[in-house]
Amino acid sequence: MANTMRIGTHGRSLARASIPSVARIHALMRIEGLVPVVDSSLAAQMAMAGVPVEPGTEVVDNPALAGIDLFFSLGGDGTILDTVAKTGQSGIPVLGINLGRLGFLSSTREEGALAAIQAVKEGRYTIQERSLIALQGTDLANGETLIGLNEMSVHKRDTSSMLVVDAWVNDRFLSTFWSDGLIVATPTGSTAYSLSCGGPILDPSCDAMVITPISPHNLNVRPIVVPGASILRLHAEAREDKYLVNIDSRGFIVGRSLDLHVRKAAHRARFVQLEGTGFFNTLREKLGWGMDVRSAKMSER
Structure with a gap:
């Protein structure tokens, strides 16, 4: 039995x-x-x-x-x-x-x-595995490794001066970002905060991460997709005393200067996928892809 x-x-x-x-x-x-x-x-x-x-x-x-x-x-x-x-x-x-x-x-x-x-x-279901993000900071959560499904972000607390974030990918310097903050998102998180800041949508099965600036001062700066195996190092500086570091729904107020290390977590999240569902279905149903909004507006008149 x-x-x-x-x-x-x-x-x-x-x-x-x-x-x-x-x-x-x-x-x-x-x-x-x-x-x-x-x-x-x-x-x-x-x-x-x-x-x-x-x-x-x-x-x-x-x-x-x-x-x-x-x-x-x-x-x-x-x-x-x-x-x-x-x-x-x-x-x-x-x-x-x-x-x-x-x-x-x-x-x-x-x-x-x-x-x-x-x-x-x-x-009657399948299992879809999704990558997680691992975040470490010397003065963050007592050095504990924090795990997230969607993204980590570093951003200013209010309307104070912008942040300056230097970013390295596998010890190669990427850029200095003058902005309200910076997001590093998983493919799952690409449809969350990163998307609202102009980042691309990634299929959850992609082995990648997205680096998305938040309201960058330099308008030529755009989000960039990097391989999932990348190790990112971020050095954040703020003129104000405090700013925020978030990973998913957990937030931390940190000091004026901080080094952060971001990489893909060693383990993955597992999701139940029911028959007849999937990522592309979700894009159509939740984001309205394929809907002719012109017809809807005409019917309301």
């Missing part, structure tokens, strides 16, 4: 109106014979909303350490970033169910939850 699948669930700061949706997804799992394993922070949110965890659902501090088979991320893209961080180097696949707005990284919305659960139960 096959072992019962254990599915971890995580939600980060969900809107109160989304909590009943989480309970319904847990109920669907139990109906399909799966065991929901909820992280304690999500269980606390449910209790505060008057929707306590039902019998048959386990509550643990981190489902990734509780023998789960898959991890369901319930929320938006920020929740998926959190969920990937929780999986660490475990290799546990993540499936996103969008309860937020855009949900670019999600596989489905709430109305598709039952179909997703049944597909997972029956093994």
Whole structure:
């Protein structure tokens, strides 16, 4: 007899109106014979909303350490970033169910939850691996190596003077960037902050990183794609006392001068890809590719 699948669930700061949706997804799992394993922070949110965890659902501090088979991320893209961080180097696949707005990284919305659960139960999915970024700084997080799915960025805190960032790729000097900051993005992160700053879109299977300046003072400066095996060194200088270093949703206030080292992480994130979904589908559905907005505007008149 096959072992019962254990599915971890995580939600980060969900809107109160989304909590009943989480309970319904847990109920669907139990109906399909799966065991929901909820992280304690999500269980606390449910209790505060008057929707306590039902019998048959386990509550643990981190489902990734509780023998789960898959991890369901319930929320938006920020929740998926959190969920990937929780999986660490475990290799546990993540499936996103969008309860937020855009949900670019999600596989489905709430109305598709039952179909997703049944597909997972029956093994009708594939695993897509995505590269992660590793960031180190001598005065950053006590020298800890920080891991991110989307990007790292260094940028000024407010409307103060611009940053000056010197960049090297594999010990070869690239350029000095006078700008509001600099982004180093993975292929997954190429559709996030980097895209809003004029960076290119990369297919998630590409082995590359994107270096994107934020509002550069020199208008000739453009984003550049470098090989995924590159080792980047950044030296940031600011006229003001403090500026920000971010990696995904984690931020650090740092001093006037800092050296940062960026490279591809040794391990990769693993995502569940359901049948009929994929990156190009996401571009069409979430970014409106292929839509004739002229026809839509005419119909509104």
